[in-house]
Amino acid sequence: MDLSFSPEEEAFRQDVRKFIGEAKPQLPKNLGAPERARLSKDDYLVWHRLLFKKGWVAPAWPKEFGGADWSVTQRYIFSAEIAKAGMPTTLPFGLGMVGPVIMAFGSEAQKKKFLPRILSGDDWWCQGYSEPGAGSDLASLRCRAVRDGGYYIVNGQKTWTTLAQYADWIFCLVRTDTAAKAQEGISFILIDMKSPGITVKPIVILDGAREVNEVFFDNVKVPAENLVGEENKGWTYAKFLLAHERSALAGASRSLAALTRLKSLARTEQLDGAPLIHDPNFARKLAALEADLMALEFTELRILSQEAKGEKMGSESSILKVAGSEIQQRVADLAMEAVGYYALPDDLSLGDNEAVGPDYAHGLAGRYFNLRKASIYGGSNEIQRNIIAKAVLGL
Amino acid sequence: MDFSFSEEQTLLRNSLSRYLADRYSFEDWRKFTRTPEGRDPSHWRQFAEMGLFAAPLPEAQGGLGGGPIECMVVMEEFGRALVVEPFVPTVVIGGGLLARSGGALADEMLPKIAAGATVMAFAFAEAQGRYDLADLTTSAKKQGDGYVLNGQKSVVLGAPWADRLVVTARTGGSRREVQGVSVFLVEKSAKGVSTRDYAAMSGLRASEIVFENAPAQLIGEEGAVLPLLTNVLDRAIAAHLAEANGAIAKLMVATTEYAKTRKQFGQPIGKFQVLQHHMVDMFIAQQQALSASLMANLKLGDADGPRAVSAAKAALGKYARAVAEGAVQIHGGIGMTDELDVGHYFKRLVLLEVLYGSPDHHLCRMAALDQ
Numbered sequence: 001m002d003l004s005f006s007p008e009e010e011a012f013r014q015d016v017r018k019f020i021g022e023a024k025p026q027l028p029k030n031l032g033a034p035e036r037a038r039l040s041k042d043d044y045l046v047w048h049r050l051l052f053k054k055g056w057v058a059p060a061w062p063k064e065f066g067g068a069d070w071s072v073t074q075r076y077i078f079s080a081e082i083a084k085a086g087m088p089t090t091l092p093f094g095l096g097m098v099g100p101v102i103m104a105f106g107s108e109a110q111k112k113k114f115l116p117r118i119l120s121g122d123d124w125w126c127q128g129y130s131e132p133g134a135g136s137d138l139a140s141l142r143c144r145a146v147r148d149g150g151y152y153i154v155n156g157q158k159t160w161t162t163l164a165q166y167a168d169w170i171f172c173l174v175r176t177d178t179a180a181k182a183q184e185g186i187s188f189i190l191i192d193m194k195s196p197g198i199t200v201k202p203i204v205i206l207d208g209a210r211e212v213n214e215v216f217f218d219n220v221k222v223p224a225e226n227l228v229g230e231e232n233k234g235w236t237y238a239k240f241l242l243a244h245e246r247s248a249l250a251g252a253s254r255s256l257a258a259l260t261r262l263k264s265l266a267r268t269e270q271l272d273g274a275p276l277i278h279d280p281n282f283a284r285k286l287a288a289l290e291a292d293l294m295a296l297e298f299t300e301l302r303i304l305s306q307e308a309k310g311e312k313m314g315s316e317s318s319i320l321k322v323a324g325s326e327i328q329q330r331v332a333d334l335a336m337e338a339v340g341y342y343a344l345p346d347d348l349s350l351g352d353n354e355a356v357g358p359d360y361a362h363g364l365a366g367r368y369f370n371l372r373k374a375s376i377y378g379g380s381n382e383i384q385r386n387i388i389a390k391a392v393l394g395l
Numbered sequence: 396m397d398f399s400f401s402e403e404q405t406l407l408r409n410s411l412s413r414y415l416a417d418r419y420s421f422e423d424w425r426k427f428t429r430t431p432e433g434r435d436p437s438h439w440r441q442f443a444e445m446g447l448f449a450a451p452l453p454e455a456q457g458g459l460g461g462g463p464i465e466c467m468v469v470m471e472e473f474g475r476a477l478v479v480e481p482f483v484p485t486v487v488i489g490g491g492l493l494a495r496s497g498g499a500l501a502d503e504m505l506p507k508i509a510a511g512a513t514v515m516a517f518a519f520a521e522a523q524g525r526y527d528l529a530d531l532t533t534s535a536k537k538q539g540d541g542y543v544l545n546g547q548k549s550v551v552l553g554a555p556w557a558d559r560l561v562v563t564a565r566t567g568g569s570r571r572e573v574q575g576v577s578v579f580l581v582e583k584s585a586k587g588v589s590t591r592d593y594a595a596m597s598g599l600r601a602s603e604i605v606f607e608n609a610p611a612q613l614i615g616e617e618g619a620v621l622p623l624l625t626n627v628l629d630r631a632i633a634a635h636l637a638e639a640n641g642a643i644a645k646l647m648v649a650t651t652e653y654a655k656t657r658k659q660f661g662q663p664i665g666k667f668q669v670l671q672h673h674m675v676d677m678f679i680a681q682q683q684a685l686s687a688s689l690m691a692n693l694k695l696g697d698a699d700g701p702r703a704v705s706a707a708k709a710a711l712g713k714y715a716r717a718v719a720e721g722a723v724q725i726h727g728g729i730g731m732t733d734e735l736d737v738g739h740y741f742k743r744l745v746l747l748e749v750l751y752g753s754p755d756h757h758l759c760r761m762a763a764l765d766q
Contacts, residue, residue: 130728135659136660137659140659140660203734204733205732205733206732269525271525272527272571281755281758282755337753340526341525341549341550341749343749344595344596344601344746345550345593345595346593356591356593357550365596372723376723376724376727380724382669385669
C-alpha cells in the first residue's frame with residue numbers, strides 16, 4: 001500500500017496547475033465561480049478551445065484520434081485540479097459519450113467526419129435518450145426511425161435533452177424494429193440538428209435555468225450512413241456509453257472544492273455576533289460532511305487504482321454515482337443554510353449582476369434545487385441501487 | 396381530549412377552500428405571480444370580506460375574537476394553494492402586536508386590518524443578525540411626538556405590497572442585548588424609506604429597505620418589547636407551521652397520484668416496493684408534521700408554549716424537507732420543472748423552514764429554555 005503519486009504524476013500535476021494559472025486570466029469571470037455560474041455557449045467554448053489548443057481536451061481519447069491518451073491516474077489528477085480551481089468540466093456529450101461510441105463502433109467515414117470536430121469544439125453534441133414515456137425504463141423508448149431508400153425517416157420525441165438549444169448534432173436511440181423485444185429493436189443514429197422537422201422546446205427547471213429541452217422529430221430525413229454500427233444493435237452501444245457516463249459521476253474533488261468555498265463563506269457569515277464557522281452546530285455539520293467526502297475520495301482512489309491496473313470496471317460506477325450525488329446535494333444544502341435569509345431571493349428573476357445581499361449568496365439556493373436532479377439523471381439512484389443489489393450482492 | 400374542529404371553524408375552512416379552488420388555482424397563481432405586481436389585489440379584498448382578517452382579532456377592536464385555531468385553519472388552506480398574500484405579517488404580527496399593546500395607534504389600525512384596508516410587512520432581519528431578533532443595528536430616536544429610524548433591513552417578505560412596515564429597531568442597549576429593542580410602525584410611502592423590490596421563492600415578493608431618518612410610531616413599550624415580540628412571533632411561527640402542512644398535504648397527494656399513473660417497466664411505479672416504502676416514510680413524516688403543528692398551536696398560551704413552538708418548528712422543518720425532496724425524486728425529471736406545481740411547493744417549504752429561525756436555531760432555543 002502506498003498513498004503517494006509517482007514523481008512523474010506529481011510533475012504532471014504541476015503542469016496542470018501551471019496551465020490553469022495561465023489560462024484563468026483569459027477566461028470569462030464566471031467560469032471560476034461555479035455556484036453562481038450560468039454558463040453560455042461561448043463560456044463553454046472558450047474553455048473547450050483553450051484545452052483543445054493545449055492538446056488536453058480529450059484526456060481519455062487515444063493519440064490516433066487526437067486525444068491526450070492519459071493514464072487513469074493522470075485523468076484523475078487533471079479533473080481534481082480543474083475542480084479545485086473552480087473551472088468547469090468540458091461537456092460530456094461529444095467527448096465522453098458519442099466520441100467513444102463512434103471510435104468503438106462507427107464507420108471510418110464517421111470517425112473522419114465527426115471526431116475532429118468534437119475535439120475542436122466545432123460541433124456541439126446533445127444526447128437523445130430519454131422520452132416522456134421512457135425514463136428509468138429507457139428500453140421502452142418509442143421514437144421511430146423507418147428506412148426509406150438511402151434515408152431513415154425519424155418521428156417522435158426526446159426529452160431532458162441537455163443544452164440542445166446550442167447543439168449542432170444529436171445522437172439518438174431510435175426504434176427501428178417494433179416487432180422485436182424492447183432492447184433488440186433499437187438503433188443508434190446521428191442526426192443533424194439543422195434537419196427540417198426538428199423543433200427544440202425549452203424546459204425551465206427549478207433554478208430558472210434553461211438547461212434541458214424537449215426535442216421533437218417530425219418526418220426528419222436522416223442519411224442512412226449516419227447509423228452507427230449495425231441496425232437494431234443500438235442498445236449494446238447505449239450500455240457501453242452509460243458505463244462511460246456513470247464512471248464520471250462521483251466528483252469528490254468537485255464536492256471538496258465546493259466545501260472549501262462553503263467554509264470560506266462561513267467565515268464571513270455571522271451567527272450570534274461571531275463567524276458562522278465558530279458555531280459548534282454548523283462546524284459539526286461541516287465536519288460530518290467533510291468526513292463523508294474524505295471517505296468518498298478514497299473510494300474513488302481505490303476504484304481508480306483498480307482501473308489503473310486494468311481491472312474491468314462494473315458496478316463500481318453505480319456506487320460512485322449514488323454516494324457522489326448524495327454528497328453533492330448535501331454540500332449544496334448546507335451552503336444554502338449558511339446564507340440564512342439571503343437564500344430566499346428568487347434567482348429565477350434576478351440577473352447575474354443584480355445579486356441581493358452578499359455576492360456569494362447569489363445562486364446558492366438555485367444550486368440546491370438544481371442538484372436535486374443529480375439523484376434522478378444518469379440512471380436514477382433507485383436504478384443504481386437495483387444494479388448494485390443484483391450485480392454485487394447477488395440478490 | 397378532542398382534536399375536532401368546531402362547526403364555525405369547519406365552515407371557515409370550507410368557504411375558504413371553495414374560494415381558493417375557484418379563484419386561486421395553480422394556473423391562476425402562475426399568471427398573477429408573473430405580472431409586474433406579482434399578485435391579484437382582488438384576493439386581499441375577498442379575504443377581508445370572508446372575515447379572515449377579523450377572525451383572530453379581538454372583538455373590541457373590530458375582530459371576531461377567534462384564536463390560533465382559526466389562524467391554523469386559514470393557513471392550512473393558504474399553504475395548500477401557495478397563497479402569496481401577507482396574512483401573517485399583517486394580521487398575526489402587526490395585528491397581534493397592536494392588539495396586545497393597545498393605545499390610540501391600535502384603535503386606529505386594528506379596524507383597518509380587520510377590513511383589509513392595510514397591508515403590512517415585518518422588517519426584522521439584518522444581514523449580520525441571522526435569526527436573533529435582538530441583533531440589531533437599526534436604531535430609532537425620539538423626535539417631536541414620534542421617532543425617526545435609521546438602518547437597513549434584509550429580505551422583508553411581502554414589503555412590495557405593503558403600505559405599512561412593522562420594524563424592529565434599537566432605542567437603547569448594545570447590539571444583541573435584550574433591553575433596548577423596540578417596534579415601530581412606519582408608513583412605507585414616508586420620506587426616508589427607500590426600497591429595492593425583488594421576487595423571492597415560491598411566488599413571494601420581498602424588499603431590501605433602507606431607513607434614513609424615517610418617521611416612525613412606537614408600538615408597545617420603548618426598549619422592552621422583546622418578550623411581547625417573541626410571543627407574537629411564536630404565534631406567527633405556529634401559523635406558518637399550519638401553512639407548511641397545507642403544502643405537505645398537496646405534495647403527498649400529487650406524489651401518490653403520480654406514482655399510481657406513471658408507468659415504467661410495464662407497471663405503475665407505485666408498485667415498486669422501494670418507492671412504496673419511500674412514500675410511506677413521507678406519509679409518516681406528514682402525520683408527524685400535522686401533530687407538530689397542532690401541538691404548537693394548541694399550546695400557544697401555555698407556560699411551555701415557547702418550547703412547544705420551537706420543537707414543532709425544528710421537527711416540522713425536517714419532515715417538510717423529507718416530503719418535498721421525496722416528491723421531486725419520485726416525480727423524476729418532471730418534478731424538476733418550473734411548469735409543475737411540485738417545485739413551487741418545495742420552495743415554499745424551504746422558505747418556511749428558514750423563516751423566523753432554522754431548525755438548528757429552534758433546537759438551540761429549546762435547549763436554552765431547559766436551562
